[in-house]
Amino acid sequence: MAELSTLDATKTAEGLASKTFTSVEVTQCYLDRIAQLNPRLNAYLTVSPETALSEAKAADERLAKGERGALLGVPIAVKDILMTLGIRTTAASKMLEHYQPSFDATAIKKLRAAGAVILGKTNLDEFAHGASTENSAYGTTKNPWDTTRVPGGSSGGSAAAVAADLCAAAIGTDTGGSIRHPAAFCGIVGLKPSYGRISRSGLLSMTSSTDVIGPMTKTVADAASLLFTMAGEDSLDQTTAPGTLSPEEFSAALSKKDLSGVTIGVPRSFINDGLLPGVAERFEASLEALKSIGATIVDIELPHAKYGIAAYYVITPSEISSNLARFDGIRYGHQSKTAKSLFDVYAQSRGEGLGPEVKRRIMLGTYALSAGYYDAYYKTAQKVRTVIVKELDAALTTCDLIATPTAPHVAFQIGKQSDDPLKMYLEDVFMSPASLAGLPAISVPMDFVASEDGVEMPTGLQLIGRRFDEAMVLGTAHLFEQHSDRIDRRPNLS
């Protein structure tokens, strides 16, 4: 029953509801496919057949009793930075190699309650620090479209798992582009919800002021149903927005017939530099497609968006330096065997357990927050952030959405950029402004583009919306998905 793995989450739920197949069958189908392909792709760090099959069995019992749900019995993958009871959570770090969480993240709790089956945990850049998955302590994930290339990052394992049909849908996290970037590189849909839309409780903190959890899926409709399941106020996360998403608003958004009345702004002077010609062509074709279904395309100016990366790479390391102080070898995780004093337990456990990029960011953040440098770096960055936020908010009063390519180029070769940390940071150039402002943004597949060496690779269109207006983002992406000229294809992994 290999074809079951090609179904998206919505079609899987339909097949389960109509009793065409059972959750145990579809789960087993994915487990077999993972066993066959994961050694090549390294998308999953941990596969959990026993818990997955027992969850599938429980879902089948609920289905047999007549219960129905968008995710009931649907097998999904979860980025290994969300706490999952019963499945180790490593953050792709040696620091947490054997770590067993003591509780479920709120988002996981909600997914489990909805009957989703968790197949396992996916690879990432260590603690989500990176844009290629090369910073994983357990090896790089390979891009299913060309296994000599990176899948993007940091949620590269989730993106590769969706693209290679190793799950029906996946969960990722996005701090400065970590859902959207790998979604574009792997040719799938990735939604970064508004900051505060989904509880961060049980997400291993990186940059608490921009971290969000979100869906990585085969279709926009799937992204909507996963968002719906995970969203909501949570007493364990004081930054979650009060109120719930309105189901009516969403079904209205997803059943729109055209984009009349929708204005999309294009910040040309921000995005024109350094675009791969093929990506620029696909982007223009995508704007034409949006226009043909009724959208009004206007030019906008975002003169300060180009400072997004510089601001982001002060704020992010600063928050990392304090958030990752908890990994000190005392209460959990790796503890140095050779440390003699308390100070050495801290320093050596961290020195041994954390990888190069994590240390780099801790160092950078510690420096930016240290006496004498706080004003020059951290405070300045937060002021520039205010300028960027106001500029985006102002632009979104004249248009409903902002469109950019998700990334300026296609997936690069493994190892090609790993020696240049700054170049890797610049991967997030089009994505960091929305993160700094807490705005919802989606990456939806555009057509394939030939890379410098002629290999056809996926590209993504980014649509940024107003704060908490995921309905506009999803509705527009959903229509675009149906009207783009993208040819439906699957990676050749035989």
Next chain:
Amino acid sequence: MALNREDIVHIAKLARLALSEDEIARYQTELSKILDYIGELQKVDTTEVEATAQVTGLTNRVANDVVVPVDDDTRQRLVDAFPEREGDYLKVKTVFE
């Protein structure tokens, strides 16, 4: 912004990170390069601009000051995660010399 070896050693100490000589040399070059790029921020006019503290617009969200009990299984999982323990106590090195 060029950082010297002493800067790196000082930051590493503040960050409680044991670094090898190789790492010290490497971070000295890399961090200096990243700080140069971050220097771009100085080009933005930020006079009279407030620093961002949050983006949600939410204010004063307080939780009730009550103890939330943890069930025995969760408690046991927390204790099981201790790298070093004596019974159910977390064991640490001497704090005062």
